[in-house]
Amino acid sequence: MASSSSGLTFKLHPLVILNISDHYTRVKSQLHPPPSAHGATNGVDPSPSPPADPPRVYGCVIGVQRGRTVEVFNSFELLYDPATHSLDRAFLDKKQELYKKVFPNFYVLGWYSTGSDAEESDMHIHKALMDINESPVYVLLNPSINHAQKDLPVTIYESELHVIDGIPQLIFVHASYTIETVEAERISVDHVAHLKPSDGGTAATQCEIPCENSLLRQVSSLLRRLPAIESGKFQDDFLMEYNDTLLITYLAMLTNCSSTMNELIDKFNTAYDRHSRRGGRTPFV
Amino acid sequence: MGSLENLVTQIQGLSGSIEDIAHLHNILRLADESLHSESSALSAVLDQVDPAKHSLGYLYILEAFTSGPVSKEQALTLVPILARFINCCDAQQIRLAHDKFVSVCKRFKDHVLLIESPLRGVSPMRTAVRKLQTTSEHLTTIHPDFLLLCLLSKSYKIGLSVLEDDIFDVDQPRDLFLYCYYGGMICIGQKRFRKALELLHNVVTAPMNVINAIAVEAYKKYILVSLIHYGQFSTSLPKYASSAAQRNLKNFCQPYIELATTYSSGKIAELEAYVLTNREKFDNDKNLGLVKQVVSSMYKHNIQRLTQTYLTLSLQDIANTVQLGSPKEAEMHVLQMIQDGEIFATINQKDGMVRFLEDPEQYKTCQMIEHIDSSIQRIMTLSRKLNAMDEQMSFDPLYLTKVGRERQRFDFDDFDTVPQKFPI
Numbered sequence: 001m002a003s004s005s006s007g008l009t010f011k012l013h014p015l016v017i018l019n020i021s022d023h024y025t026r027v028k029s030q031l032h033p034p035p036s037a038h039g040a041t042n043g044v045d046p047s048p049s050p051p052a053d054p055p056r057v058y059g060c061v062i063g064v065q066r067g068r069t070v071e072v073f074n075s076f077e078l079l080y081d082p083a084t085h086s087l088d089r090a091f092l093d094k095k096q097e098l099y100k101k102v103f104p105n106f107y108v109l110g111w112y113s114t115g116s117d118a119e120e121s122d123m124h125i126h127k128a129l130m131d132i133n134e135s136p137v138y139v140l141l142n143p144s145i146n147h148a149q150k151d152l153p154v155t156i157y158e159s160e161l162h163v164i165d166g167i168p169q170l171i172f173v174h175a176s177y178t179i180e181t182v183e184a185e186r187i188s189v190d191h192v193a194h195l196k197p198s199d200g201g202t203a204a205t206q207c208e209i210p211c212e213n214s215l216l217r218q219v220s221s222l223l224r225r226l227p228a229i230e231s232g233k234f235q236d237d238f239l240m241e242y243n244d245t246l247l248i249t250y251l252a253m254l255t256n257c258s259s260t261m262n263e264l265i266d267k268f269n270t271a272y273d274r275h276s277r278r279g280g281r282t283p284f285v
Numbered sequence: 286m287g288s289l290e291n292l293v294t295q296i297q298g299l300s301g302s303i304e305d306i307a308h309l310h311n312i313l314r315l316a317d318e319s320l321h322s323e324s325s326a327l328s329a330v331l332d333q334v335d336p337a338k339h340s341l342g343y344l345y346i347l348e349a350f351t352s353g354p355v356s357k358e359q360a361l362t363l364v365p366i367l368a369r370f371i372n373c374c375d376a377q378q379i380r381l382a383h384d385k386f387v388s389v390c391k392r393f394k395d396h397v398l399l400i401e402s403p404l405r406g407v408s409p410m411r412t413a414v415r416k417l418q419t420t421s422e423h424l425t426t427i428h429p430d431f432l433l434l435c436l437l438s439k440s441y442k443i444g445l446s447v448l449e450d451d452i453f454d455v456d457q458p459r460d461l462f463l464y465c466y467y468g469g470m471i472c473i474g475q476k477r478f479r480k481a482l483e484l485l486h487n488v489v490t491a492p493m494n495v496i497n498a499i500a501v502e503a504y505k506k507y508i509l510v511s512l513i514h515y516g517q518f519s520t521s522l523p524k525y526a527s528s529a530a531q532r533n534l535k536n537f538c539q540p541y542i543e544l545a546t547t548y549s550s551g552k553i554a555e556l557e558a559y560v561l562t563n564r565e566k567f568d569n570d571k572n573l574g575l576v577k578q579v580v581s582s583m584y585k586h587n588i589q590r591l592t593q594t595y596l597t598l599s600l601q602d603i604a605n606t607v608q609l610g611s612p613k614e615a616e617m618h619v620l621q622m623i624q625d626g627e628i629f630a631t632i633n634q635k636d637g638m639v640r641f642l643e644d645p646e647q648y649k650t651c652q653m654i655e656h657i658d659s660s661i662q663r664i665m666t667l668s669r670k671l672n673a674m675d676e677q678m679s680f681d682p683l684y685l686t687k688v689g690r691e692r693q694r695f696d697f698d699d700f701d702t703v704p705q706k707f708p709i
Contacts, residue, residue, distance in 0.1 A: 236649050243648040246657040253664045260671045264678055265525040271684035272492065 010177035011071040062106040110137030296342030320349035340378040360396040368409040376416040403438040422453040429463035444471040462499040478514040490526040516586035518545040
């Protein structure tokens with residue numbers, strides 16, 4: 001796969017990546033439900049779900065194309081018909097209409113799938129989509145977790161007409177992309193990334209890598225906060241500030257104690273003192 | 286006597302494990318009457334029983350032995366026996382017979398006073414206090430007796446070491462009053478006026494339904510110490526003082542309150558005149574020494590007031606303002622105060638100028654950190670205890686009934702979450 005020469009810049013939003021991984025996770029867990037406790041038939045330990053071929057999921061990506069920049073904002077799922085090796089066209093059209101109503105600017109930019117590498121059959125789907133978009137993009141997510149790999153396992157392919165053996169053919173070529181986020185997106189993606197439980201191998205790969213990085217970031221920020229200078233003047237100022245903080249804590253605790261004490265005394269006086277101070281007409285005990 | 290020998294064998298046999306001791310305790314309780322009736326034969330029995338191992342049995346016998354009036358010679362022989370017992374008895378066993386131990390200790394104190402050597406009693410009493418306490422925050426009935434012996438024998442430092450503990454549990458209210466009163470006196474003896482003030486304050490503000498003599502005496506000393514330490518005194522008691530105290534204490538301490546008002550005028554001559562006129566009253570209360578200290582503290586407070594107005598002052602001016610005799614006296618006073626750490630100043634002897642300085646504490650040292658840290662720890666324990674007490678108070682049925690009855694009145698300044706009836 002050669003790299004793209006079309007000169008288009010691709011911008012991918014993390015929402016798309018999350019959607020794809022979510023789709024894949026769902027399908028996979030529905031296909032191989034986790035073994036239940038009393039699922040053993042003859043006393044044999046219930047084996048984990050047989051590692052069948054991971055299912056491929058398909059869907060459509062939508063976004064905006066402005067000049068030379070293609071920005072992929074969102075995605076939705078599609079059904080794949082293995083018989084005809086094509087995607088459910090009617091469904092696609094209906095979904096596209098619905099999305100048009102909410103996001104009038106978004107166009108179908110291409111499609112996505114999961115797998116380790118692009119396959120020949122993908123070309124069929126690609127060509128089928130070419131009537132909506134003359135140059136669709138193919139977003140491929142590799143769901144297998146590779147801890148050694150630091151980058152996201154997402155690749156974007158474009159189709160180009162190359163002459164191979166005298167026959168002009170459409171082949172997939174790599175396209176470079178950047179991740180683009182809006183602030184709100186970043187927060188929610190971060191949130192989701194931390195919430196997702198990793199049950200065996202079904203966790204989306206991007207969960208693990210940001211987690212590790214964030215831990216490392218925390219450690220490094222902690223290290224940076226330690227005092228770096230050792231001069232005498234620094235000691236003085238440092239200790240003074242430290243003492244100030246301690247004094248403030250002490251003051252806060254004193255205030256807290258005083259207020260509890262105040263309440264306690266009020267209660268005590270109400271309960272045990274024969275003549276209440278607030279002028280209430282309580283009978284003598 | 287047969288039964289007595291039986292008892293002795295039982296004591297010797299059953300002082301092993303905890304169940305045996307509980308069993309022995311029951312036996313002893315039943316045999317208490319017979320022990321008391323045979324007090325003459327007990328001295329021989331005492332030798333057969335070992336105070337360290339058979340503490341409980343020994344205690345019962347000892348208590349029966351020492352009941353009844355005692356003459357001075359008898360006291361002389363008894364004191365070493367009692368002291369020995371207290372020093373080597375087993376704390377676990379004696380805590381079972383709490384009251385007996387307390388009465389034995391009290392008798393020990395009486396005997397020691399009878400033979401007029403309170404110093405002999407100080408150390409055994411201290412051991413007794415430590416053995417009877419369940420935790421160091423516990424105030425027992427023998428604490429005041431111990432402090433009394435310290436006072437009479439002038440061994441203040443030992444008393445101070447016991448006073449350092451914070452108290453959270455009290456056996457009987459009277460113990461607290463006496464303990465704090467004696468404790469205050471010990472601190473005055475050691476010139477630790479702040480701690481004395483704290484202890485006397487406790488006596489004055491402790492809950493009481495009717496006013497008692499200890500509180501009155503404590504209040505008199507409280508006024509005097511407050512004048513010495515702070516240079517001022519306010520007659521209003523805080524709101525956690527009982528209403529009985531708030532209304533009645535002042536009536537009993539009239540001369541002292543007038544002393545305080547004269548003090549606040551700042552004129553030494555008037556103060557001294559007042560002291561002279563009421564000398565007898567102060568003497569009757571045995572407070573004359575304190576009153577003299579009050580007068581001398583007046584100079585100190587006047588000088589301290591000067592530090593807030595002037596940066597430098599000549600010794601002559603100080604002498605004039607404070608109504609001292611001569612600059613030499615002024616210099617002596619200032620020097621003394623600098624040594625005690627009450628003011629920060631430098632004296633320039635060449636031109637007789639005193640320069641007042643700021644407190645040089647910069648709060649920069651590690652010792653300060655440790656000091657603050659330990660204070661924070663203390664206050665955290667205190668805070669936890671306070672919260673627990675507050676919760677306990679909220680469940681108190683007496684409190685709940687009173688709060689329930691007061692709900693008719695709609696007070697704007699105590700709007701709490703309990704729904705109140707609105708008067709229409």
